[in-house]
Amino acid sequence: MFATRQISSIAKRAFSTSASSNAAKVAVLGAAGGIGQPLSLLLKQSSLISHLSLYDIVNTPGVAADLSHINTDSKVTGHTPDNNGLKEALTGCEVVVIPAGVPRKPGMTRDDLFNTNASIVRDLAQACAEHCPKAHVLVIANPVNSTVPIVAEVFKKAGVFDPKRIFGVTTLDVVRASRFVAEVKKVPTDQAKITVIGGHSGVTIVPLLSQSGHSFTEEEVKALTHRIQFGGDEVVKAKNGAGSATLSMAFAGARFTNSLLEATVAGKKGIVEPTFVKSDVFAKEGVEYFATNVELGPNGVEKIHPVGNVNEYEKGLISAAIPELKGNIAKGQSFINKA
Ligand SMILES: NC(=O)C1=CN([C@@H]2O[C@H](COP(=O)(O)OP(=O)(O)OC[C@H]3O[C@@H](n4cnc5c(N)ncnc54)[C@H](O)[C@@H]3O)[C@@H](O)[C@H]2O)C=CC1
Numbered sequence: 466m467f468a469t470r471q472i473s474s475i476a477k478r479a480f481s482t483s484a485s486s487n488a489a490k491v492a493v494l495g496a497a498g499g500i501g502q503p504l505s506l507l508l509k510q511s512s513l514i515s516h517l518s519l520y521d522i523v524n525t526p527g528v529a530a531d532l533s534h535i536n537t538d539s540k541v542t543g544h545t546p547d548n549n550g551l552k553e554a555l556t557g558c559e560v561v562v563i564p565a566g567v568p569r570k571p572g573m574t575r576d577d578l579f580n581t582n583a584s585i586v587r588d589l590a591q592a593c594a595e596h597c598p599k600a601h602v603l604v605i606a607n608p609v610n611s612t613v614p615i616v617a618e619v620f621k622k623a624g625v626f627d628p629k630r631i632f633g634v635t636t637l638d639v640v641r642a643s644r645f646v647a648e649v650k651k652v653p654t655d656q657a658k659i660t661v662i663g664g665h666s667g668v669t670i671v672p673l674l675s676q677s678g679h680s681f682t683e684e685e686v687k688a689l690t691h692r693i694q695f696g697g698d699e700v701v702k703a704k705n706g707a708g709s710a711t712l713s714m715a716f717a718g719a720r721f722t723n724s725l726l727e728a729t730v731a732g733k734k735g736i737v738e739p740t741f742v743k744s745d746v747f748a749k750e751g752v753e754y755f756a757t758n759v760e761l762g763p764n765g766v767e768k769i770h771p772v773g774n775v776n777e778y779e780k781g782l783i784s785a786a787i788p789e790l791k792g793n794i795a796k797g798q799s800f801i802n803k804a
């Protein structure tokens with residue numbers, strides 16, 4: 466009797482962690498970090514994930530053991546560089562999310578992170594190109610305006626580049642914009658849907674408040690625009706040396722990952738998220754990557770939405786963003802292509 470019960474409970478556990486055909490293996494690289502842990506917690510709740518594969522240079526066995534007790538159906542594994550851990554973490558992945566890298570301290574720009582994070586992202590991208598070349602790669606590590614071109618150049622060198630599958634995660638900018646506008650207009654956040662285009666740092670973050678359906682005074686536009694562009698600095702300052710946004714970023718990263726899984730794994734149509742991707746929108750101005758709203762489909766980027774109508778103030782914001790973006794993108798590209 467005892468033996469039977471024991472066998473059936475083992476069978477149930479095995480069943481509860483088995484892969485479902487319409488669920489994917491998803492890896493989080495940097496999974497033990499400030500973003501990685503809460504992001505992994507949120508992803509553990511997704512029924513579209515069969516296997517959550519957590520990689521970091523430290524501490525993932527503990528994070529994975531902890532998350533694996535949550536009674537959702539995905540399997541959770543933890544990997545470190547030991548025993549070919551990165552290869553094991555990535556093999557079979559359909560989606561790889563990369564929050565690995567150092568965060569800002571007060572007084573730093575995102576570009577100041579380049580020296581440390583560029584090589585971290587390059588090495589992880591190389592491993593993705595080798596072990597899961599068809600995966601959708603979601604780059605959170607800053608500076609996003611440079612790290613996305615880094616991943617793309619690594620994939621090009623490996624001969625596996627697909628521009629539809631490499632994404633810079635800019636979701637936090639629209640999450641913040643929605644919250645800040647809702648506060649000013651005193652409306653629920655679902656009535657504050659704000660388009661944000663450009664890139665993910667300071668003046669390259671361009672909110673299009675004129676498209677929101679709300680009216681603003683000139684002072685409100687200026688204050689909101691500044692707050693959306695420099696929202697990250699608010700958190701860096703408040704954390705006072707202990708890092709940058711982690712919890713709101715985990716929320717935003719999970720939102721983007723879930724949207725992508727709905728489009729790719731569940732085959733839902735019409736899913737639109739803002740994201741920094743290879744784009745023709747400002748190609749004439751020499752900008753190769755740009756964030757706009759993007760419809761997601763089974764193969765990643767399905768359709769890049771145009772910028773739409775913008776007013777004179779927003780045209781000025783776009784003009785200020787373009788040279789900075791071009792510089793950030795070129796810096797990432799030449800990091801990989803330098804002799
Ligand atoms: N795209 C966005 O909107 C946002 C991006 N970020 C960026 O995300 C990155 C991570 O931020 P936090 O989680 O707060 O930092 P953190 O320092 O708390 O965590 C980073 C993790 O990366 C790991 N790591 C370092 N090198 C690694 C490697 N080679 N392979 C695997 N893992 C490695 C570390 O061990 C650590 O656990 C930063 O670059 C930050 O600027 C942060 C907020 C928003």
Ligand SMILES: O=C([O-])CC(=O)C(=O)O
Pocket residue numbers: 568569575607637696697698700701709710
């Ligand atoms: O500000 C930072 O360094 C982190 C980040 O990208 C954000 O919070 O938007």
